[in-house]
Amino acid sequence: MVTMSEPLLGPGRGRCADPGRGESGGRARAFAYHRPATLAEAFERFAAQPGSQFLAGGTDLLVRLRDGRLRPEALVSLSRVKELTAVEVGPQIRIGAMARFGELLGHRALCEALPALAEAMRTLGSTQIRNLATLGGNLCNASPCADSAPPLLVHEARVRILSAHGARELPLEDFFVAPGQTRLAPGELLAELVVDRPSPATRSGFAKKGRVRMDIAIASIAVSLELDGARCKKARVAAGSLGPRPMRLKGAEAALEGRLIDAEALKDARAAAEKDVAPITDVRSTEAYRRHMAGALLARTVTRLLEGRSR
C-alpha cells in the first residue's frame, strides 16, 4: 500500500517490488533487517540471530546478496551508528569505519595529513561509489585490490576492533589473512583506523594502474618517505593487487632507507619491488605485466615525491 502526501511526478503505479521474483532475476531470499542507532544495539542485534551480517556502505555486499553468494539470516545496517563516523585529526589520526570516502575527501585536514590515502580515495570507484562506500567496508571486504589498504599500510595504521566483550587493536598489516578474509572473529567489527600523524618531513603518494579509468587496480603502489633533502631516512612501500593480500614491500623499503635517492637507488628499489610481489595472471592482467608495473609505479611515485609534485 502506498500513501503519498503530494502527487509524484511519474507515469503511475508499477508492480510491487519483490526482488526474489522481480525482473532483476535476483535470487535473494528473505532475511531480517535491523538498523540500530548505537554500537551496543548493533552487537545485541547481531548476537540475537546466528548468521547475521553487518552492512556498511553496501557497495560490495549488495552485489553478493543479489547474486545469491551471500545468504544472511539477518542484516545489521550500521548506517545510523554515529559513533562509527567520527574523524579526528591531531597528533593521532582516528578515522571511524563508517566514514564514507566522499566525506573523507572533503576533510581537508585529513587529506593534508595523509596524502597517500587522499590520492587513493580520489580514484576509488566512482563519485557514486565513493558516496556510499566506507573505509571499514573496503578493508573488511579484504580484496587484495582494496585501494585504501596500501596507503594505510605505509601510514602504519592500526585497526581498532570492537565486540560485545571489549576492544583490541592490531596493525593493519596483520589484519588481512587471505582474499575475502580478515582476522575479525564472528561478532567483531572494525570500528576505527588509528594512524600516528606523519612527521613534517614525510611525503607520501599512491599510484594505481587499471585498464580504464574506473577499474579495479591491476597494480597499485603506495609510498611514504621521510626525507632529509634527497636522503631517505625512512621508507614505507605497500602494494595492492600484487599478492593475496595488500602487503608491505620490505625489500623495496630496505633498498631506499638510509640512502641518497639517485638513479642507482631507484634501480635497486625497482628490482626489489619486482621480487617482493607475488602477482597472478587473471582476467584483468598477467603476472609479468603486474610484476613490471610494481617496479614502474614505485619508481614513478618515488620520483614524484622527491620532486614535490602532486601528480
Add this chain to the structure above:
Amino acid sequence: MSALAFVVNGGRVELEVAPGARLVDVLRGPLGLVGTKEACGNGECGACTVLLDGKPVNSCLVLALDVEGREVTTIEGLGGGEGRLSAVQEAFVERGGVQCGFCSPGMIMSATALLRERPAPTDEEIEAALVGNLCRCTGYKQIVESVKVAGAKLRAAKEARHG
C-alpha cells in the same frame, strides 16, 4: 515486509518493502518512477544514479530500508513540473548529449550534482566526476559539452539574479 517512509522529489512516501528490495526496485516498482534505469545492477554503469541527500549514488547498491527518513531526488524531480526542464536537462537536449537516452537520466543526475559543487568545471573535472556513468552512443564529447553549456547557463542565471 517492513514499513519505509522517505522523501522523494520533495514529497513524502510511505510504503511496505521486502528487506532485500533496493532503492532502484522501490523507485521503479511501487513508485512508478521509471526514469531511473537499471543496466548493470552492480554499480559500474551509473544508469541508476539518483541523489541521496543531495549526493549522487547508485540506487542499485542502496538497500531501500536504509533510506528511511532521507531525501531522494530522481530525474523526474529536476525540472519545474508540467514538462519544464532544468538547465542541465535543456543543455543535454540542445547539445546532443542524448542519443538513445538510456544513460541520460543517470548522466544528468551526476552532472547536476557536479555543477552544484563545482559551477565551472574543467573538461578533466567533468570526466572525473562522470567516470561512473557509461554511455555507449555518444563517445562522451557531446556529454562534456552539454555539462559545460549547462554550467554557463546556471552561472548566467545566477548573475542575472544577483547582478
